[in-house]
Amino acid sequence: MINVATYYDNLANQGQLHEVPRSDQRDTELVIGQVTKGELKNLYDHQMLPRNKSAREIYDNLRSAAPGGRCPTCGFGHVYTIDHFLPKSAFPFFSVLPENLVPSCRDCNTGKMARAANDAQSFHPYYDVGPLMQEQWIFAEVLRTVPISVRYFVQAPLHWNQLLALRAANHFRDYKIASRFGVEAASELSALIHYFISPPMQPHEIQDTLDRRLRAERQHQCNSWKIALFEALRDCAWFCSLEF
Structure with a gap:
């Protein structure tokens, strides 16, 4: 997982996250060691979102880091949640990677179009x-x-x-x-x-x-x-x- 984080950071610094291959396995298939794709995806929902989990502190810190509480992606919406820059459904390795978790307004999080384009990624608020x-x-x-x-x-x-x-x-x-x-x-x-x-x-x-x-x-x-x-x-x- 540390190697995966380094891989993400290197590509993000070059604006090349669109080159990350999507995970086409089923949720029940093993994708790293004895961990399934579904278990990686559920790390976020089960360990970062619940307020009684220790990782919730990371979620709260990320959400409050946006200057003025404004969505860094659009520049005017109020931060409402955390958005996975690369969706966890297609890129489960990054489901709880802080670099992939971006403060977001409701519109940017729920209304965005498919982002994993083959030609180029959109701008990343942390790297761009x-x-x-x-x-x-x-x-x-x-x-x-x-x-x-x-x-x-x-x-x-x-x-x-x-x-x-x-x-x-x-x-x-x-x-x-x-x-x-x-x-x-x-x-x-x-x-x-x-x-x-x-x-x-x-x-x-x-x-x-x-x-x-x-x-x-x-x-x-x-x-x-x-x-x-x-x-x-x-x-x-x-x-x-x-x-x-």
């Missing part, structure tokens, strides 16, 4: 702090619809290699970032429009307001739905001119 927290790759554009709407999309930095760009696209898809960010943006956009038109503000005033909001938000992260929204609105000439 740089791409997740230090470089912007999620952007938005303002759509001249009725009512006004926003579309989120991925645009990888030019210096990223093909693997990093692919991982960003997978992360965006796997966690349904576009639709979830869009829901948050719709409410904020409605409030902003009301603020800007009552009474009507000048374009430069609107841009200054958005720029201040943007700078404040960037102090905390770089890929939030607010950053992409404020940036898109600030740079949209017809929006700042209230031509809608």
